[in-house]
Amino acid sequence: MFSRPIVRCLILLCFAVSASQTALASCAPWLKHDLKQLHSGKPLDVCAVTAGKPLLLVNTASRCGFTGQFEGLEELHQTYKDQGLIIIGFPSNSFNQAAANEEEAAKVCFFNFGVTFLMTQTMQVTGSNAHPIFQHLIAAEGEPSWNFNKYLVDKDGQVIDRFRQWTSPTSRAISKAIEAQL
Numbered sequence: 001m002f003s004r005p006i007v008r009c010l011i012l013l014c015f016a017v018s019a020s021q022t023a024l025a026s027c028a029p030w031l032k033h034d035l036k037q038l039h040s041g042k043p044l045d046v047c048a049v050t051a052g053k054p055l056l057l058v059n060t061a062s063r064c065g066f067t068g069q070f071e072g073l074e075e076l077h078q079t080y081k082d083q084g085l086i087i088i089g090f091p092s093n094s095f096n097q098a099a100a101n102e103e104e105a106a107k108v109c110f111f112n113f114g115v116t117f118l119m120t121q122t123m124q125v126t127g128s129n130a131h132p133i134f135q136h137l138i139a140a141e142g143e144p145s146w147n148f149n150k151y152l153v154d155k156d157g158q159v160i161d162r163f164r165q166w167t168s169p170t171s172r173a174i175s176k177a178i179e180a181q182l
Helices: 004-025 046-050 069-083 102-112 132-141 172-181
Strands: 034-036 043-045 055-060 086-091 150-153 159-163
Touching (some): 046 086, 055 069, 055 132, 069 172, 132 159, 150 172
Parallel strands (some): 055 086
Antiparallel strands (some): 150 159
């Protein structure tokens, strides 16, 4: 026979496992990918990180006239992270403006701009070789026309909108759209 504290712990453990399974079950199928974080050996289980949360997914580059948008994206991250928004940057050389290697890209993101939101390994975001995440985004809202296209996704994995490179991450349009998802 188990004592009351042990029974209580077992119940709490079962509840935690059930909640974890529910979170995984609520992940949109197109987000079920394991990626590598930028210039890191750390894995990124996109499904586990994003399940049940609104997202802003951005194709980035380190040698682009829009690279300064990292500052605005970090500002969004700091403003909305405690309310559940997840921002993920996807470095890409689809427009021939990526850093020469991941170490250089990481320096641009983390050192030059102080990025603390998630950044993935470098990947293709356009054309037939686009990563499956971007294939889904393209089907829903169109292919990135350049670096720093920002795709807003609701907590259920539905792509809500795409903001092109010309739209600043700190624009009222983006803030209003994010706030509607929180």
